[in-house]
Amino acid sequence: MPISVLVRGHTASYFPEGKDELEVVWSGPITVRQLLADLGVDSLLVMRVNVNGMKVTKEHILADGDEVLFFSPPAGG
């Protein structure tokens, strides 16, 4: 099951190879939280998640071909 992963902001540096765009393949149902764990990223580092443009929780179950957008917490200000 291919999933597109996009990361907005500085948290991308904690994703594999520091990339803000990834394609991952997964067999079977997976939640957003499990996906983050599989990528080695603490789920607290993601402030918000959109799947296919819609805001979801980290317990959302991903589907084949989903585009997942992770938002970093804004820094400073």
Add this chain to the structure above:
Amino acid sequence: MYGHAGNILRVNLTDGTHSITPLPEDLAREYLGGRGFVAKLLWDEVSSGVDPLGPDNKIVAAPGPLTGVFLPGSGKLHFGAKSPATGGYGDSNVGGHISPEIKFAGYDAIIIEGKADKPVYLFIENDTIEVRDAEKYWGKGAIESETMLKHDLGEEFQIATIGPAGENMVYFACISHDFGRQAGRTGVGAVMGSKNLKAIAVRGTKSIPLANPDAVLEVGKAMFEGCFSKPGFEEWTPQGTAGVTDWVNEVGAFPTHNFMTSYFPKHSQINGEQIVNKLKITDKGCYSCPIPCGKYGRAKTPKYDVYVEGPEYETVALIGGNTEMETIEDVAYANYVCDELGLDSISGGNVVGFAMECYENGVITKEQLDGQELRFGSVHDFVWLCNQIATRQGIGDALANGVRYASEKWGKGTERYAIQVKGLEWSGYEGRYAPAMMLSYMTCDVGAHHNRSWAITYDVQAGREQLEGKAAKVIELQHVRPMFDLLCLCRLQWVELGFELDWYPKVFQAVTGEEYTWDDLMKVSERVWNLTRSFWVREIPGFGRSMDYPPARFSEEPIPTGPAEGKYIPMEGLDQLLDDYYRLRGWDLNGIPSTDKLEQLNLGFAEKVVAERRSKGVAN
């Protein structure tokens, strides 16, 4: 020199004279601009031991080599002076539109020295430099006086002002610009006030020489397009920096009840969503900004009705959480009052929180306040105290010198409530469960400020309890983030959008014609960091490790509530962090830069001074 206007403007307020001298090439080459110019010029120009609020202190205002150029976020200006808040190195930056205007007027730095014998403002219109009477603006609010000057001089002038707090030399008075943006920290506004300087008004119509205009256009266009095409670009702007409020509570790092705890149960009432729903009229950006973080809005209740830019995250944290305001309207109103009085809302919220805890514990009594109360959660009490501080009335006089001074004066254990490092009040991230963030505050080169190293996500990823490896990350960030301050670019494109850092050497070369690798830029940033550290050594007798510790609350009191409940970093942990940090920086165990390090960074002139301090046994 490409990228630079080529001139330094020096204004003497004592006799009203000015001079214009060429920008030294070695200054541009070794310090780049902005924060680098501020640090080097303060070192050279401000004699050791001067009173920060005396006529011998100087203010330096410096744009950078990329200021005013067609690039994302090229509108930052650095102000600096020996800090009245700390007695050490002080600087603070502001966005808006005044920095490009200074470049367009023909200046890479403005040095303001002496003291006027009556209120004045500095008028700059290209080559016309005048010290003008400011009696009619004196006593007016920071935004009110900016409005008046715009009316009198014309909309095309860019204005920086101080409010009553600056006039009365409150140690955390800020310099205000663009109706709600501030160079907020380290008391630069108090230094303006000490010189009877109410405002700086600038208009420039010159151009900036570029090494390769075609390349600048090409790279600039690509950088803007790069920002616009980043994933989720359009979703960052609506809430601005206040969008992080819920997250900081979720990780247990939100200053609450004068930093007694790190979680505010009512945080969802003062978060970015509330700003959008209840305050915001429009987004407001700085010069050449693709992601406007400013939120201009209106706070209206039966008790007040004000227009205000903000609140941004730091104000939400220090006014909102730290004094426990329960509505976003109250936070915005208190923000407005601070802005108009010319008070830094970070130190302002911290100082008021300190006073509220003193009141709660009976150190300050209602009788001493002529019947007034100081209750957490009361915007009325907050505003009352801010007015007392800005005008130095009653207990406001001691508080106007910051929490370090007030706690030393009042005693009775109040130093435990004084949340500061080196005399600068702590900003919006509690560090008891975030060792890298804690170390960032401990070692920041202006006192307890977050912007040099925002390391809390590294704590989350690498381990909240873990101390190993934290110092290296803090040092890395203390070079990367201030690099933007050398160039005078906004760093939010990098931080918030994830804009790639390798763009910056490219664009630096296109603008200046100088080939600097990323490592070269980091070397300059390290040079400036070691110079500012040396400034502290020069100015503070006995300066060293003892001034890098946080208040005892953070090493002795477990966080009582929230996600970080029970957490704190005991002294041995703090010492481990400092030992690692000093070793990696090439400093001795007292936190003094070594001879080798200073010479390696071409800071031999500073080494002479540091060595003298060492020989007297005051540095280590």
